[in-house]
Amino acid sequence: MNIFLLxxxxxxxxxxxxxxxxxxxxxxxxxxxxxxxxxxQQLNEAIVITRSTPGAVGLFIVSVGYFVSRWPGALAGWxxxxxxxxxxxxxLHYAGRRVEHPRVKTVLQSVVIASAAxxxxxxxxxxxxxxxxxxxxxxxxxxxxxxxxxKIETFWILLGGASVTLIASAIGAINKIS
Amino acid sequence: xxxxxxxxxxxxxxxxxxxxxxxxxxxxxxHANFTMGGxxxxxxxxxxxxxxxxxxxxxxxxTLCFALARLIPGTNLLAFCTGLGWVxxxxxxxxxxxxxxxxxxxxxxxxxxxxxxxxxxxxxxxxALRGAMAGAVALTIKTAWIIARPxxxxxxxxxxxxxxxxxxxxxxxxxxxxxxxxLLAGLLGVFLPPVKA
Numbered sequence: 001m002n003i004f005l006l007x008x009x010x011x012x013x014x015x016x017x018x019x020x021x022x023x024x025x026x027x028x029x030x031x032x033x034x035x036x037x038x039x040x041q042q043l044n045e046a047i048v049i050t051r052s053t054p055g056a057v058g059l060f061i062v063s064v065g066y067f068v069s070r071w072p073g074a075l076a077g078w079x080x081x082x083x084x085x086x087x088x089x090x091x092l093h094y095a096g097r098r099v100e101h102p103r104v105k106t107v108l109q110s111v112v113i114a115s116a117a118x119x120x121x122x123x124x125x126x127x128x129x130x131x132x133x134x135x136x137x138x139x140x141x142x143x144x145x146x147x148x149x150x151k152i153e154t155f156w157i158l159l160g161g162a163s164v165t166l167i168a169s170a171i172g173a174i175n176k177i178s
Numbered sequence: 179x180x181x182x183x184x185x186x187x188x189x190x191x192x193x194x195x196x197x198x199x200x201x202x203x204x205x206x207x208x209h210a211n212f213t214m215g216g217x218x219x220x221x222x223x224x225x226x227x228x229x230x231x232x233x234x235x236x237x238x239x240x241t242l243c244f245a246l247a248r249l250i251p252g253t254n255l256l257a258f259c260t261g262l263g264w265v266x267x268x269x270x271x272x273x274x275x276x277x278x279x280x281x282x283x284x285x286x287x288x289x290x291x292x293x294x295x296x297x298x299x300x301x302x303x304x305x306a307l308r309g310a311m312a313g314a315v316a317l318t319i320k321t322a323w324i325i326a327r328p329x330x331x332x333x334x335x336x337x338x339x340x341x342x343x344x345x346x347x348x349x350x351x352x353x354x355x356x357x358x359x360x361l362l363a364g365l366l367g368v369f370l371p372p373v374k375a
Contacts, residue, residue: 012357013356013357014251014252014253015251015252016251016356016357016360016361017251017252017360018248018251018254018325021317021318021321022321022325023252024318025349025356026355026356026357028356029355029356029357041311044311044314044315045291045294045307045311046291047314047317047318048294048307048310048311048313048314049287049290049291049294050287051314051317052290053283053286053287053290054211054283054286055210055211055282055283055284055286055287056253056255056256056280056283057253057321058252058253058255058256059253059283059284059287060287062284062287062288062291063287063288063290063291066288066291066292066295067291067295071288074284074288074291077284078280078281078284081252081253081256081280081284082256082276082277082280083252084250084251084252084253084256084257085250085252085253085256085257085259085260085276085280086260086272086276087250087251087257088243088246088247088250088257088258088260088261088264088272089260089261089264089269089272091246091249091250092242092243092246092261092264092265093264102372102373103368103372104249105372105373106367106368106370106371106372106373107364107367107368108249108364108367109329109334109337109367109373110337110341110363110364110366110367110370111360111363111364111367112325112329113326113329113337113338113341113342113345113363114341114342114344114345114359114360114362114363115325115345115360115363116322116323116325116326116342117322117326117341117342117343117344117345117346117349118345118346118349118356118359118360119318119321119322119325120319120322120346121346121349121350122318123315123318123319123322124350126314126315126318127315129311130308130311130312130314130315131312131315132308135309136308136309136311136312137312139309139312139313140312140313140315140316141316143312143313143316143317144316144319144320147316147317147320148320148323154313154317157313157316157317158310158313158314158317159310160309160313161309161310161311161312161313162306162307162308162309162310162313163306163309164309165305165306165308165309165312166302166305166306166309168305169302169305
């Protein structure tokens, strides 16, 4: 895939989202549904990778970029991730405290609510790809409960899920042998 | 802390030290890349360093950057660091802070992505990945809730349900692209009663 096009797609996704993973539906639309250069599994892996390292959640587009076009793709993803941040310079310089206007806040609130709904919708195809048996469904349910009700780090929850399937697979293999 | 000038009796902000670009880079490399626990924890670590310990940035400037960064699309944390860099050393400071806050963690992500790619055919790795990906689905749902939760207050609950359901329907059932749904939501926001500040 053309690197400039990849940069534009990822930039469009990043520039229309107001939270790390909120760019996910736009990335899904463009790279999985439209261009077929990314799979559901790779997108899911990108989320796992980003939550297994320190730093911002929005870094998942760097991982997505790498999956699509290796190092040039990662560079496009990184540039797409950092470009919107530069808009704070003119805003600080020219607008400063005036940006806190109620009308601006109302527009942003509508966009933020819509992006939450889109993110929830994006979880449906990801779930269809990842939750393939009772074990993975149970892991997802317990993980969601832990994420909502406790302060356990995401990294440990992902590691816990990985350990459960690994142990279950080992037990299954031992049972087959015996 | 503001001080009173004995000659003019005016309240003045104390002169703040001007850090060099390498000092800015060093601070953001250490505190914006290696803090686990998300943006708010990183912001707390940066506040401790910039405002409390080194007095490079005033509390007002810190708060302004934090608030404005939340209004900027994309990764809020990067906009926040860029804003603080601008306060410290204008454009060179902003670019330095942005690079320092994004490059090391991006390289870590690429390194891990390469490992994931290399181990894709490994049976044990695939089994572990199955469980981790189930957790990632839960994380995506939780993030949707985290984004929506501040708008779930009684006065705004109807707005949350209305816009949320409309966006979900347009995207899932009418197959309208995500970006167009977001633009429609922004347009709708122009006509809705303003949010109480």
